[in-house]
Amino acid sequence: MITLFDFLALSGALFAIGLAGIFLNRKNVILLLMCVELLLLAANFNFIAFSRYLNDISGQVFVFFILTVAAAEASIGLAIVVVLFRNRSSINVDDIDSLKH
Amino acid sequence: MIQQIVFIILAALTIGSALGVIVVRHTVYAALFLVLTFVASAGLWLLLEAEFLALVLVLVYVGAVMVLFLFIVMMLDTDTQSLRQGLVRYAPLGVVVALIVFAEIGYVVYSREMGVSFGTPLPRAGDFSNTRELGQAIYTAYGFPFEIAGVILLVGIVAAIMLTLRRRQGVRHQNIAKQVRVNAKRGRLRIVHMPSESRTGEKNP
The missing domain is CATH 1.20.5 (Single alpha-helices involved in coiled-coils or other helix-helix interfaces)
Known part of the structure; x- marks a missing residue:
């Protein structure tokens, strides 16, 4: 049978992959946003697995709210990327260092 | 039994396409791999009997958010070669961090009962x-x-x-609100009374 721990291990692996993506990728802002989406998906996996195995619908309600917040986050993040590209003609993470100097 | 087979296939698809998101060279392919990750996850959520959220994931994420991502990726003219230069340099750090996080999560998950017994839930009734x-x-x-x-x-x-939203300076454009607000009779139209003339040249009273 599929146990809860199978789903938790899968979600842990997804979370680790998303985190590794943020560390690996120092160039492309859009790919960073995609890795954040992966992290949120891993969190949603945990909520839904616990909701099923504890037989409580509240977990799915929280997944609903997380999806809402993730959609708003993606739209605002992409708007910021567009403005950034318009002002700097680049979405390279290494180029965004104005506050460092 | 068939549930386990489906779980293994979908889990492998999810992990594989998530790996594809972070290692593939082109950003468009990364977005498409992310779409595949979401679709496989929706299948797994169906396996967990969260049907509504599985469909919402496909409709909202694959249909709206990822299309927005693809739209932005194609709109921005980026140099794909230079965007991937640091991958080899940062690869050891990323792999080490990922392994540490995965080991921590695995330790927490497998070493504790958390005081709750997680029996395998019964499948729901057909009219649920x-x-x-x-x-x-x-x-x-x-x-x-x-x-x-x-x-x-x-x-x-x-x-x-x-x-x-941006207003560029020095570009001629209509301000429709201002055009509508204009009172033509008082602002820019002047009515001049003058006597009309007939064809023969004599003035009418």
């Missing part, structure tokens, strides 16, 4: 409606958070429009 259950929870116990979620979406819309 996940959507009805979710709707009853959202519109009764979680009514106020649900409205806050609507406000968050509104703030997202306003913020995205305000961020990308």
Whole structure:
């Protein structure tokens, strides 16, 4: 049978992959946003697995709210990327260092 | 038995396409791999009997958010060669961090009972409606958070429009509100009374 721990291990692996993506990728802002989406998906996996195995619908309600917040986050993040590209003609993470100097 | 086979196939697809997101060279392919990750996850959520959220994941994420990602990726003219230069240099750090995080999560998950016994749940009856259950929870116990979620979406819309709106200087464009507001009779039209003339040249009274 599929146990809860199978789903938790899968979600842990997804979370680790998303985190590794943020560390690996120092160039492309859009790919960073995609890795954040992966992290949120891993969190949603945990909520839904616990909701099923504890037989409580509240977990799915929280997944609903997380999806809402993730959609708003993606739209605002992409708007910021567009403005950034318009002002700097680049979405390279290494180029965004104005506050460092 | 068949559930386990489906789980293994979908889990392998999810992990594999998530790896594809972070290692593939081209950003468009990364977005498409992310779409595959979401679709495989939706299949796994169906296996967990969260039918409504599985369909919402496909409709909202694959249909709206990832299309928005693809739109932005194709709109921005980026140099794909230079965008991947640091991958080999940062690979050891990323792999080490990922392994540490995975080991920590695995330790927490497998070493504790957490005081709750997680038996395998029975499959639901055929006439059980996940959507009805979710709707009853959202519109009764979680009514106020649900409205806050609507406000968050509104703030997202306003913020995205305000961020990308721009008025370039030195470009001639119509200001329609100003045009509508003009009172032509008093502002720019002057009526001059003058006597009309007939064909023969004598003036009419």
